Amino acid sequence: MSTMRVALLADPLQAERHGGLRAQLRATLGALQALGIEAAIVGLARPLADPCDLLHVFGSGEPLARAVEDAASQALPVVLSPRLAPGWSRANGSRARVADRVFGNRNDCDLDSGYAQIRRALGHAALVLAQHEAERHAICEAFLVDPAKVRVVPNGVSARFFDADPELFRARQHILGRFALMVGRVSPYAGQLAVARTLAELALPLVVIGEARERDCAYLDELRSLRTVSCTGPLRHEDPLLASAYAAASVFVQGAHVAGAMACAEALAAGTPVIGAPTLPGLAGAGFAVRTVDRGDGEMLKRQVSGLLAAPPRRDAVRALVRHLDWNTVGIALVACYRAALAKAS
Known part of the structure; x- marks a missing residue:
């Protein structure tokens, strides 16, 4: 043949x-x-x-x-x-x-x-x-x-996300404690500002990786003005810092769009639990590491994040959810x- x-x-x-x-x-x-x-x-x-x-x-x-x-x-x-x-x-x-x-x-x-x-x-x-x-x-x-x-x-999902070293991102960004992570385009639609304000009530810092279109620059400026938020700007997909950021985060929060499904998969591959609605196959029984929150429901977001922080799932078990990818x-x-x-x- x-x-x-x-x-x-x-x-x-x-x-x-x-x-x-x-x-x-x-x-x-x-x-x-x-x-x-x-x-x-x-x-x-x-x-x-x-x-x-x-x-x-x-x-x-x-x-x-x-x-x-x-x-x-x-x-x-x-x-x-x-x-x-x-x-x-x-x-x-x-x-x-x-x-x-x-x-x-x-x-x-x-x-x-x-x-x-x-x-x-x-x-x-x-x-x-x-x-x-x-x-x-x-x-x-x-x-x-x-x-x-x-x-x-x-x-x-690339092998580098499964094998990511969290210390690389922590050392580069001078982060010691727990933090939440969002990755993707910064915009009112994605909702980083609402997430940041909600997580601030838990005293949980938010790291945002991504850029804003010109029309959303004011939104990005307002996000940066929050003391609990760190905006790194965009990272190339192949940059080891991106995989390290996923591995270093305590929880990944999906933006308000289905298009973030792959970011959710990469976070899970790095062993980090996800808040969102990832449309990925093979996630039956993933409730221990994947939590769904209705858009705009800050109280539900706080409950789900608090639960994951209080009882974080084993990272090897989280990675196993997306090994088939x-x-x-x-x-x-x-x-x-x-x-x-x-x-x-x-």
């Missing part, structure tokens, strides 16, 4: 802007090559310049939607990881379709909206991969994709999806 040749494609601007996507591409490449797959990251300008058996696209808007269409027109199977925002639902999907029809009829044209581009890419793909059940639900409900065409393959296991799942897509196309 000949070696499978797989091309990996993402929008380079998005990959540069989002460290998680850049890290996902590199880790996917490494996992596939370790399994004997002839994989390569290809450029957006000429994604099909070199022969391959299958194209795996990360993202679904322009210009990636056009690349999916071009590959499909050449009978090249496409596996699509759309990386959809969690806000898509049956209701707003229906509204988007109505808006496209109304606008198109009024202007006597086919409207090529963002929704239409994503739906077209999903339609041309041989197989669609969701990172978690919430994204799978959004794909099927908002974009009317056949559930049989969608599989859940979570992003993998190591990149070798995820790579095997990806190869199975590729084979299914190739079989479907043959």
Whole structure:
């Protein structure tokens, strides 16, 4: 049997802007090559310049939607990881379709909206991969994709998070005691300020790793003004300090968005319990280390954090919750999806 040749494609601007996507591409490449797959990251300008058996696209808007269409027109199977925002639902999907029809009829044209581009890419793909059940639900409900065409393959977690040394971050940031950690974009939507004020009532410092968009700079300034808050700015995903920060924290608090699921997985891999609603597979029986809090419920947040601080779970038991998300296991799942897509196309 000949070696499978797989091309990996993402929008380079998005990959540069989002460290998680850049890290996902590199880790996917490494996992596939370790399994004997002839994989390569290809450029957006000429994604099909070199022969391959299958194209795996990360993202679904322009210009990636056009690349999916071009590959499909050449009978090249496409596996699509759309990386959809969690806000898509049956209701707003229906509204988007109505808006496209109304606008198109009024202007006597086919409207090529963002929704239409994503739906077209999903339609041309041989197989669609969701990172978690919430994204799978959004794909099927908002974009009317056949559930049989969608599989859940979570992003993998690098070994450095399982093996992280907490002392590196503590020494660099001069932190001795307990602290809570939040990682991700700083914004009113993510809710770092409300979390910080709540944790201040417990005298628990909050470390925030991430940056704010220009429109949210005032929010970041207000967050920095709190004496119990330390804002480090962004850290590159591959920076050992990030993994060390997860390991050093007493508790990780997820921002108010499903997109933080991978940050939750990385915190658990470092042995740190999580407050939030991580949409990760295989977390049955994880209540000892994963606690859910309703958005804006400060009293519930205080109770859950206090409980974890009073009786912290064993870090090895916490790590075991996400051992199945190591990149070798995820790579095997990806190869199975590729084979299914190739079989479907043959």
